[in-house]
Each structure stands twice: as structure tokens, then as C-alpha cells.
Amino acid sequence: MAKQSHAALDRREAVAALLKDRGDLLLITGLGSPSYDVHAAGDTDANYYLWGAMGAAALVGLGLAQARPDRNVLVITGDGEQLMGLGGLATIAVAKPRNLVVAVVDNGHFGETGMQESHTARGIDLAEVARACGFIDARTIRDLTDVEAARAALHQDADGPRLFLLKVKADNLPRSLPPRDAVHLKNRFRAHLGLPVN
Amino acid sequence: MQIGSSTAAQTGKNEQSERVAPAGWPLEMHRVLKGAQVRQVSYVPDAGHAQLIKLFEADPEVLCNVLTTEEEGIAIAAGAWLGGVRSVLLLQSSGVGNCINMLALATVSRFPLLLLVTMRGEWAEFNPWQVPMGQATEPALNAIGVRTFRADTPSDLLEITASAATLAFESDQQVAVLLSQRMLGAKKW
Numbered sequence: 001m002a003k004q005s006h007a008a009l010d011r012r013e014a015v016a017a018l019l020k021d022r023g024d025l026l027l028i029t030g031l032g033s034p035s036y037d038v039h040a041a042g043d044t045d046a047n048y049y050l051w052g053a054m055g056a057a058a059l060v061g062l063g064l065a066q067a068r069p070d071r072n073v074l075v076i077t078g079d080g081e082q083l084m085g086l087g088g089l090a091t092i093a094v095a096k097p098r099n100l101v102v103a104v105v106d107n108g109h110f111g112e113t114g115m116q117e118s119h120t121a122r123g124i125d126l127a128e129v130a131r132a133c134g135f136i137d138a139r140t141i142r143d144l145t146d147v148e149a150a151r152a153a154l155h156q157d158a159d160g161p162r163l164f165l166l167k168v169k170a171d172n173l174p175r176s177l178p179p180r181d182a183v184h185l186k187n188r189f190r191a192h193l194g195l196p197v198n
Numbered sequence: 199m200q201i202g203s204s205t206a207a208q209t210g211k212n213e214q215s216e217r218v219a220p221a222g223w224p225l226e227m228h229r230v231l232k233g234a235q236v237r238q239v240s241y242v243p244d245a246g247h248a249q250l251i252k253l254f255e256a257d258p259e260v261l262c263n264v265l266t267t268e269e270e271g272i273a274i275a276a277g278a279w280l281g282g283v284r285s286v287l288l289l290q291s292s293g294v295g296n297c298i299n300m301l302a303l304a305t306v307s308r309f310p311l312l313l314l315v316t317m318r319g320e321w322a323e324f325n326p327w328q329v330p331m332g333q334a335t336e337p338a339l340n341a342i343g344v345r346t347f348r349a350d351t352p353s354d355l356l357e358i359t360a361s362a363a364t365l366a367f368e369s370d371q372q373v374a375v376l377l378s379q380r381m382l383g384a385k386k387w
Contacts, residue, residue, distance in 0.1 A: 028277070048280060053303035056273035060303075063277025063285065066238060066261050087266030088273075095263050182307035186280065195282045198310075198370050 009143065011105055011168040015076060016041040017147045018103060018166075023155060026064060026193075030057035030077025032112045033173070034105050038076055040176035045192035048185055049178040055085030058102045062092050065100040068193070072099050072155055079106040079120040086129065089163070093134035098157045102130075103150075107170040115170060130163035137162040223352040224249035227314075228257070230356055234363035236284045236312075237261065240271035244290035246316035246382040251288065268293030269300035276309045284367050286312045291319060291335040292328060294374075298342055301372065305343040310366040313344070313374040314359070321380035336376060344372045350381055 015037040019025075027047045029035040034057075035049045050057055061075035082089075082104050092100065108121030120126060130138040136159050141147055150164045179185060187197045227250055231239075239254045240263040241247060254260050265271050271287035278285040289297075294315060304311040318325075319332015336346050347362055349355035355377060362373040 026281075050303070052306070053273065053300050055269070056276070056300060056303055059270050059273035060277035060280070062263070063238070063274035063279075063283075064281045065277070066263075066274075067278045067281025067283035085270070085273075088270050090266050091263060091270050091274075095261075182303075186307050186309065189280050190282070193280075193282060198368065 009168045028061045028075045030081035036176045039178040045188045059088045065097040075102045080110045089133045101162045103164040109170045127165040136160035141166045228253040238285040241288035244316045247288045269297045272300040292331045295331045301342045304372045308370040311372040312366040317379045348376045350378045
């Protein structure tokens, strides 16, 4: 398989643009850089950051989307994190949530562990995988114009799950660290939705 | 509803009919879990769960997710709780091994978690490949911080499941109910 060229989106800029005027969007982030990108764009009680459980992010998003069909749910995760949950794309496709978008910030590398090349730098195309599973919109985003179009789509229901693959530069940016206390994050997220803390 | 009546077909040739334990308990389990306000179910099928899966799939009040691997259900249940919905995961003991790292999500976040685990690799097991994980299931769950309760009879199962649901959903605990292979009936070929 030929190596694929990566377009030159700046990850922080792309994530901030995707989250501009986010309204009542509910957000789950995958561990590592995507959590830092989202935190850098602005922390809110409607963000739930994962610091572990690699492979979980999109599926936490599915559970939430099913629990709250009245709200749009966005997952922002990385290529390495989504690769660990590849089967989850099949599970999500079968579940057919209308209110779930999985955005994969794809730098082609495992950024937390020394920038080793991931499968997406070696020919695996996560948008094609999602499309093959039955995602109804699996688009590759290479510039800010594409991001703006994707942002508009985020706030609308669709006939099934969507995956946005954001091709970004493999930069190692300064970390913007969200809280690590998962109980705190859970409780503030539920309070944001008007749910009681047990 | 009679609990523990032994009307299950014992003559069937397939795995499902052999592992469908006394008729009635899946219906009762469905009632108990609905009574605990469970509205989402995820599963990797096991013959021991076949009737319960059928009941939930036919229930318009419950959303069902079929999984490619069991740990997906840990993540889905976490998301459901974030959105105010109670979820349960149905799996076989072999699938517990797939879940271990993902269980950190539930334990570190204190997400309520209810696992219903059908056991293999213990009572009259014919397949040696089931034995290692079957024997490791309870210690592995305990090691990662999941509390375990073992049900050896259908009446125990209903009482334990109701209690486990309260412990999970009201006390933010991570709980597994182990459905013993002796109760389910050993798989026959």
C-alpha cells in the first residue's frame, strides 16, 4: 500500500474551527492529543474527556447518542485511538444513530508514545473503513473550508452515523490538560444535562 | 411465573436448546431488569443468554446493541449513564477477558456497571479452550475492581440480579453477576 500524503491542517486550528459556535453539542474526547485540542478550544461542562480506555471514545459517544436522541453528540478522537476500536465502527454502523458524528484527528502517528507511524500513515484509510461499515457520511477533511462545511453538518441529524477524518500535521504541540478526575467530569457532565449526582 | 421449573427442552441437538436452563428465568430476568429501569442492552451472544436477548430485542422500550467484542459494551454503558440511561451488558465468561483494560473506564469514573456473565469452563465443560478464562473470570474481575456475585439457581439469580442492579445504579458500583454453568446446563454436542 502506498503511503498517503497528509494535508497540512493545524490540529488546534481545525478542532477550534469545528467547535466554533458549538451550541448544545455534547462532546466526548479520546485520550491524548484530541483531548488537549478540545481543552485548548475551551473547556465546558458538556465535554467528557477520556484519559485512558483506548478504543472507547466512539462507543461512549454511541451510548450517549442513544440516551439523548434529542442532542447532537460529537466524538473527537485520534487515529491511534480509533484504530484500537475498529470493530466499534461496525457496532455504531449497525446501531444507526442519527445524532452521532465521530471526528478522527488523523496525524498518522501515535503522538503520545514517541510519534511512531500508525496504520493510517501506512495506507489504512479510516474514512473508507467507516464507509464500508455503512456510515452514511465518511468524509476526509483537508482544509478549513472542509472543516466549515463539516461544522454545519454537525448540528443536523442524519440518516445514520457519520465519520469526519481530519488530516492534520504531525506536530507535537504544548499540552492543554483537562481535569483527570473522571468522577468530577462525569458529575459535571450529568449536572449539565440536569441529571442528579448519585 | 414459576422459577426453577425444569421444562427446558433437553432433547434439542443445538447449543441453544441445551443451554437454555429452566424455562421462565429469562422472562423473570427481563422483568427484574426492566423493573430496575434498564433501557439499553449490549451483548455478544451466548446460548445461555439467547432467550433474554430475544426478549430485549422484542422490547420497544429497550435499545439493543450487538457488539463485535465485549469491551465495547463497557464504553456504551458509560455513555448511556452520562446521558441518564441505565444499561446492562450480557456476555460469556470468555468475553470478560476482552474487557479488562476497558473496565478502568467504569471503575475510575465510578460509572454504574452491571454485567451478566454466563459461565463456561467450569461445570462439565467439554471444551478445554473455555477452561482458562472460565477459571480466571472471577479473580480477573475482582482484580480490576468489579464486585462479583455467583448465581447457582434461578431463584438466586433473580434475587442477586435485583440486588446487583441496586448496587450498581444506586451506589455507583461495578458489578458482575456470574450465571453458573451448572445452572445453565453444560453444552452438549
